[in-house]
Amino acid sequence: METKPDSTLPLLADIVRCLDDKKAEDLRVLKVGAQSSITDYLVLATGTSEPHLRALRVELEKAIDLRKAPIAGMDSGEPGSGWTVVDAYQIMVHLFTADKREQYRLENLWKDAQDVSVQRLLYPDGVVKAPAAPVAAPAPSSVATAEASVAPVAPPETLASTAAPVADSSAPASPKRRAPRASAKPAKAKAKAPAKTKAKPTTPAKAKVKAKSKAKTATKAKGSKASAAAARRSPAKSPAKNASGSKTKSKAKAKAKAKAKAKPTAVAKTRSSAKAKVSAKGKGSARAGASAKGKTSARAQTVAKGKAKAKAKARPASRR
Numbered sequence: 001m002e003t004k005p006d007s008t009l010p011l012l013a014d015i016v017r018c019l020d021d022k023k024a025e026d027l028r029v030l031k032v033g034a035q036s037s038i039t040d041y042l043v044l045a046t047g048t049s050e051p052h053l054r055a056l057r058v059e060l061e062k063a064i065d066l067r068k069a070p071i072a073g074m075d076s077g078e079p080g081s082g083w084t085v086v087d088a089y090q091i092m093v094h095l096f097t098a099d100k101r102e103q104y105r106l107e108n109l110w111k112d113a114q115d116v117s118v119q120r121l122l123y124p125d126g127v128v129k130a131p132a133a134p135v136a137a138p139a140p141s142s143v144a145t146a147e148a149s150v151a152p153v154a155p156p157e158t159l160a161s162t163a164a165p166v167a168d169s170s171a172p173a174s175p176k177r178r179a180p181r182a183s184a185k186p187a188k189a190k191a192k193a194p195a196k197t198k199a200k201p202t203t204p205a206k207a208k209v210k211a212k213s214k215a216k217t218a219t220k221a222k223g224s225k226a227s228a229a230a231a232r233r234s235p236a237k238s239p240a241k242n243a244s245g246s247k248t249k250s251k252a253k254a255k256a257k258a259k260a261k262a263k264p265t266a267v268a269k270t271r272s273s274a275k276a277k278v279s280a281k282g283k284g285s286a287r288a289g290a291s292a293k294g295k296t297s298a299r300a301q302t303v304a305k306g307k308a309k310a311k312a313k314a315r316p317a318s319r320r
Contacts (some may be wrong), residue, residue, distance in 0.1 A: 008090040009121075011067045012041055015091060016121045018063040019045050022056050024095075028107065029116040042110065043093040046101050053084050053095050060086050060093060 012029065019027060024045040033040040047053040057074065064071055064086075072087040082097035083104070094106060120126075 008040060011064070011069055011088070012043070012091055012116075013121045013124070014063045014067060015043060015060060015088075015093060016118060018059045019043070019056060019093075020118075020122060022059050023048075023052075024056055025098075026101070027118050029118055029121065030107070030110050030113040031116050032110055032113045034114075035110065035112055039087075039092040040090045041092070041116070042106070042113070043091060044101070044106060045093070045095050046098055047095055049097070050080060050082070053082070053097065056095050057084050057086060064088055 016027060016029065024047065026044070026046045028044045030042040030044070031040065032042055045056065047056055053076075057076070061071070069088055072089050074084070074086050076084045082100035084095040086093040086095075096104070
């Protein structure tokens with residue numbers, strides 16, 4: 001019986017090719033159709049980091065969309081899980097970081113699966129495209145180097161012109177001239193006479209202003225001289241006199257402060273003495289009034305008693 005060609009191989013080849021282009025490491029393809037009822041192929045790849053895993057997932061989506069194949073789902077787990085799964089029904093892709101791939105070891109779980117050659121998927125024609133070697137700069141030829149090393153030879157005309165002239169013995173020798181002696185003293189440069197400036201005629205108004213300004217400056221100078229002479233004539237005060245004056249001032253201030261303090265105490269004393277006098281007068285008048293009242297009452301009592309006695313004596317006489 002003729003076997004039908006596998007329709008998923010072109011999509012599988014595109015997936016492997018896009019992962020290889022994005023520098024996925026340790027690519028492996030397992031055919032698990034006989035052992036699993038969920039999928040036919042498992043693709044395992046390793047990324048260097050979490051951003052690398054995200055880039056691989058994006059490229060996978062693009063490759064699957066170009067083939068117009070459906071995607072059953074994608075799962076990246078928690079952030080930083082290091083494992084991303086892309087389910088395209090017949091093909092299931094597992095992207096790991098290096099430590100997570102070593103931890104889970106899915107290859108050991110599918111030992112009975114058939115291993116598919118990644119090289120055949122990448123290069124179905126069997127021709128491996130080697131990376132282009134960098135083009136080296138062409139080496140200089142030996143002839144050119146030899147020509148560059150040989151120094152150029154000047155033409156004979158230039159050699160003849162540059163050669164020193166040979167003296168002719170038959171020609172008469174020209175007399176030697178003595179060089180002129182340099183003068184010891186340099187020539188004095190004539191000083192230029194200053195150019196004469198014509199004086200401008202001054203108007204009478206300007207002459208008056210100038211005269212007034214001169215008079216003001218003269219008066220100021222006289223005033224300053226007079227003040228300087230007066231300062232010289234007046235004897236300077238000695239520091240001893242200044243010290244004595246400051247002492248007298250300080251004493252006067254102290255006396256004034258003492259008087260200011262003594263005034264309220266004197267006022268308080270006078271007030272207290274006046275109060276004492278008033279209270280003494282009040283007490284004396286009260287005592288005098290009381291004594292006078294006592295005396296008058298005593299006299300009235302004695303008089304009343306005398307009158308009563310006289311009345312009593314007069315009554316029995318009248319009865320007789």
